[in-house]
Amino acid sequence: MNRPPLSSDYVEMRFGPRWTYISSVRKFVASFFMIGLADKERAEQISMAASELLENAVKYASEEEGYLKISIAKAANEVDVCVKNEAESHHINTLRREFALIHAGEPEQIYLKKMEEAAMTEGQSRLGLIRILYEGGAKLRLDINESEVSIHAIFPLETL
């Protein structure tokens, strides 16, 4: 299989869906991109996105599948954080709905509305994706290939 050449600003990790690894990955990604971008704010936004996507993946990965993968690639004008895992169909449908919802209006208003709704209900926050969109200023893309889910958080670099 031909793979595109990797730039020096590329990280890929694959590991079992264990919650305790997420913090280590977040800190590593922040350090790595602090060096690669020389921009503390962008590095912290990228590491926040990595952490939120990994939290979702660990929560919703199908139990039979033994790993999830995170890759972060810097191109000329963007950084693409991608988390990939296997998921059950009902979780994939929930994700599709969530994507439609968070892209249905102005991010700040949606974030505030989701906060208010989450405060009134028990269970998961479901604030991670809209947080990446609003606080991180990233674009989100959902790719689904049968039971394999990839979520990309894409950070533009031209706005720096």
Next chain:
Amino acid sequence: MTNETLAQLKTDGLTVTPRLGENVMRVTAIGTVEMRDPGETLTPYWNGLDDEARRRGIKRVELDVKDLNYMNSSGILTLVRWITRAKAHEGADAYQLFVYYDGNVTWQRTSIPTLAKLAPQVVVPTEING
């Protein structure tokens, strides 16, 4: 001035220390919030502080998150719940929540002012750099 200490919370890399001054409750959070379900621990803890503030008729609660290095979205939800609860208090029960944050820490600079928009009459975001 009194400087009474209320029960401290220590859990999974997070330490929260509340202190009572004269008509003020000062709460300092240090560490990180990135456990899987912070609501299990934090929501009852924040509720306890809210109850204590109202019981004592305190009108000013100060939450200092400057040394809170990271908070995940589930942790942010616990603050949303606290703010929602505080927003519902009226009259003698009402207090203001001053949140002190470090503008050099990205999550604080973006999250805290956003949280304040949920209840502008209750939450006062206060940036302190460094």
